[in-house]
Amino acid sequence: MKNRLLILFVLTLSANIAFAQRSYIVINGVSATQLTNQSLTTNSVSQGLKVIPKGTYAYFSVKGVDTAGHTEKAVTSVTYKLITAPAGSVAALINYGTNSVMFLADSTGKYQITASITTSVGTNTDTATLYASTYLGVGNFDGVAGTGLRCMGCHSSVQGTTASMSAIFSKWSSSMHATSFKNKINDSTMTGHFGAYCYKCHTTGSDHDIVVNNNGFDDRASAAGWTATTLNPSKWDTLKSKYSSLVNMATIGCESCHGAGSSHSTTSADRKGSIQITLSDAVCDKCHDSAPRYPEPDQFRTSLHAATVWSSSFAKNNTTTTYNLDACIRCHDGNGFVAFTKGLAKDFSAYKLKDHIGITCATCHDQHGNSNLHQLRTPPTGSDTLANGVTYNGLGGLGNICMNCHKARKNNVTMLATTISSTWGPHHTSQTDELLGENAAIMYGDSAYANGSHKDILADACVTCHMSATVDTSDHANFDKVGGHSWHMRNDATNFQNVKVCQGCHPIDSFDTFLAGADYDGNGKIEPVQTEVKGLLKQVALLLPHTGPDTALVINWSAIKTSSDSIRLKKAWWNYQLVVNDGSYGIHNMAFTVDVLQRTIKALGGFTDVKDAKSVPTKYKLDQNYPNPFNPSTTIKFSVPQSGIVRVKIYDASGNLIKELFNQYVQQGNFSAVWNGTDNRGNKVASGIYIYKMESQNYTMSKKMILMK
Numbered sequence: 001m002k003n004r005l006l007i008l009f010v011l012t013l014s015a016n017i018a019f020a021q022r023s024y025i026v027i028n029g030v031s032a033t034q035l036t037n038q039s040l041t042t043n044s045v046s047q048g049l050k051v052i053p054k055g056t057y058a059y060f061s062v063k064g065v066d067t068a069g070h071t072e073k074a075v076t077s078v079t080y081k082l083i084t085a086p087a088g089s090v091a092a093l094i095n096y097g098t099n100s101v102m103f104l105a106d107s108t109g110k111y112q113i114t115a116s117i118t119t120s121v122g123t124n125t126d127t128a129t130l131y132a133s134t135y136l137g138v139g140n141f142d143g144v145a146g147t148g149l150r151c152m153g154c155h156s157s158v159q160g161t162t163a164s165m166s167a168i169f170s171k172w173s174s175s176m177h178a179t180s181f182k183n184k185i186n187d188s189t190m191t192g193h194f195g196a197y198c199y200k201c202h203t204t205g206s207d208h209d210i211v212v213n214n215n216g217f218d219d220r221a222s223a224a225g226w227t228a229t230t231l232n233p234s235k236w237d238t239l240k241s242k243y244s245s246l247v248n249m250a251t252i253g254c255e256s257c258h259g260a261g262s263s264h265s266t267t268s269a270d271r272k273g274s275i276q277i278t279l280s281d282a283v284c285d286k287c288h289d290s291a292p293r294y295p296e297p298d299q300f301r302t303s304l305h306a307a308t309v310w311s312s313s314f315a316k317n318n319t320t321t322t323y324n325l326d327a328c329i330r331c332h333d334g335n336g337f338v339a340f341t342k343g344l345a346k347d348f349s350a351y352k353l354k355d356h357i358g359i360t361c362a363t364c365h366d367q368h369g370n371s372n373l374h375q376l377r378t379p380p381t382g383s384d385t386l387a388n389g390v391t392y393n394g395l396g397g398l399g400n401i402c403m404n405c406h407k408a409r410k411n412n413v414t415m416l417a418t419t420i421s422s423t424w425g426p427h428h429t430s431q432t433d434e435l436l437g438e439n440a441a442i443m444y445g446d447s448a449y450a451n452g453s454h455k456d457i458l459a460d461a462c463v464t465c466h467m468s469a470t471v472d473t474s475d476h477a478n479f480d481k482v483g484g485h486s487w488h489m490r491n492d493a494t495n496f497q498n499v500k501v502c503q504g505c506h507p508i509d510s511f512d513t514f515l516a517g518a519d520y521d522g523n524g525k526i527e528p529v530q531t532e533v534k535g536l537l538k539q540v541a542l543l544l545p546h547t548g549p550d551t552a553l554v555i556n557w558s559a560i561k562t563s564s565d566s567i568r569l570k571k572a573w574w575n576y577q578l579v580v581n582d583g584s585y586g587i588h589n590m591a592f593t594v595d596v597l598q599r600t601i602k603a604l605g606g607f608t609d610v611k612d613a614k615s616v617p618t619k620y621k622l623d624q625n626y627p628n629p630f631n632p633s634t635t636i637k638f639s640v641p642q643s644g645i646v647r648v649k650i651y652d653a654s655g656n657l658i659k660e661l662f663n664q665y666v667q668q669g670n671f672s673a674v675w676n677g678t679d680n681r682g683n684k685v686a687s688g689i690y691i692y693k694m695e696s697q698n699y700t701m702s703k704k705m706i707l708m709k
Helices: 002-020 032-037 151-155 162-173 176-185 196-202 217-224 235-242 244-249 254-258 281-288 296-301 334-342 397-403 431-436 461-466 529-543 557-562 566-582 590-603
Strands: 024-027 051-053 057-065 075-084 094-096 100-104 109-119 122-133 634-640 644-652 657-666 669-675 688-695 700-707
Touching: 024 109, 024 122, 057 075, 057 109, 057 122, 100 109, 151 162, 151 254, 162 176, 176 196, 176 235, 196 217, 196 281, 217 244, 235 244, 281 296, 397 431, 397 461, 431 566, 529 566, 529 590, 557 566, 566 590, 590 657, 634 644, 644 669, 657 669
Parallel strands: 051 122
Antiparallel strands: 024 057, 057 100, 075 109, 094 100, 109 122, 634 669, 644 657, 644 688, 688 700
16 A cells, blocks of 8 residues: 555656646757758748638757756757647658757647656656748728728727827838838849749738748739839839738738738637747848848847847846846747837746846837837836936937946946856946946045046947948958947957057057057056956956966955955945956056056055055156165156156166056056166166156156166
8 A cells, every 4th residue: 555655646746747847849940051051952931920821831849958947958859749730731840950840830720739748857748839821912002992801990990909000110110120121122123133042031921932822922923923123213102002912911011920810800719829029039030131231130149139048037027117227038039028118017027037128129229110210119217227326318420329228237337336146246247447447446536536538539438340341352251240230349260350440540450459558467568458447347356356377366255254344345346347247357447447456456555555545646756766776676656646647667867668557547546666777679688877767747856776696
């Protein structure tokens, strides 16, 4: 009896594990480029929608997730079955790739497949439903109502949708999507460049590229006898007057993105499910993923935006329309960002990994159209504000949309009052704070930090530099991985660096030759800006509680938390993270970055050798070196009453420059520098009389010293 109970318990537990698992079927988008990459010969693209044109292929794979549905798990095996098909269909599953199948939807109606999925945490069976439909047309385009069923035939009057659909239709009808075909057939200069091959992307329902009759534009045009072999300014008027039945298909209409609508137009129980709204980039890739002419999807796939980040902490109910910087969903999910731009309260609390849409084309671009350049979405009024309350009032031009997410999520002042943890800090994207020179914790003095001019001279902020075209267009090794929608400034694989936009102000050919204006990190040599900043960061890290060798320092946040000097260390830890999370290492705002790090180092008792942090000098002063005469080294002390660049140089008795000993932007204070009797190349110099000279914007002083061996 006990054994039977044990067996029953085990079986029950196994069943619970099996059915708690939330692995699921994915309907895959497959563009023309991806057909080639995957060696598929179907000639049938897919937008990854659950609604497809009759006569085209649908592609499926599976994804494994944990019991809660939030963490991906590797799929070890899967078995598919086609369990439902319309009457007369002979569709059959065909294996392709790893754990993937496809079938040809040869009849209109509903198809269902199941997948029995096994992962490391159990098994699960999921069902996917897909509809094959024919096209109806948008309706009311360019003043032509159209005949029969069509999208706006219903959605201009259906209760509850009138206002929103009318507004969407109004925006769309003047957008590039809507007017592209009309404009191109009217343009006589397009003859030879725009023809039937282009219709698949510029009309609704034209074959792409598998040949099938599904009531799309090409099918209707063929039946009506319309062709556009010669393009001219009257071509659209002729089509409109003589072939009016084509007008509502001669556009990139509703069905181009939401799926063919004949199944949706029925009164069956499947009506609501047989249309789809999604921000998936596969919808756009159908036409835009066509390298090399349209490289944007290839570029995007190399970007960090494409590396979807998901956490169960994103699944929350955003009960307000503000979507503050603590609302992760605002920036980590396409639906969240669109809701933020529209000022919509939305409940994401039930979100799982399968619901998550990352940053895609439609996240930033309103596919229905608007008055903005490139149809970029417009963030809500008042969102141009940093976490510390500073408002930048629309600064950034086209890059303003990037700035909505690429900024610290916390205010340094209020954060300092909170308990430190492993996630304490400004968060991982502080680029806007750096660009504007804001939100650093004030250390050593109470004056504002220095600031650079990029925020004033880069009209489109992030876009000006990160999306500028590359100069290397000879092949696509760099063209797809630098600039454009990759947003990268360099290709690490080839070390190609996109500095063309920088060259308007800086005489450089790479970031490696972008030398700093001074030896900011005090190591005795002037290096590239990014190297100098990394040197400063290393010094901050060494002065903070840390573990590991100098080459792989790890800040010990627990030690900062328990330190009796916690506030000072927390400020330094904040500033360190602000610069590291920015990722540009001084390029976005060199003056600010250097000032923040140097003053942080000063406050921690670092390399600038502040003699007495409480003693603020009121005038410039250059002390006599000590010892003097000296061998092998001597110390030179000096005082600076105001911020600015200070240089200390060593000359021989004939006035030849021997060594630039100190060259830094400093705040007011007392400093010292040590000369070890070497020149700028590190060679030992001979015994004799030398002159050391201190220079600043408002002060110059020289003194003599003797090196005696």
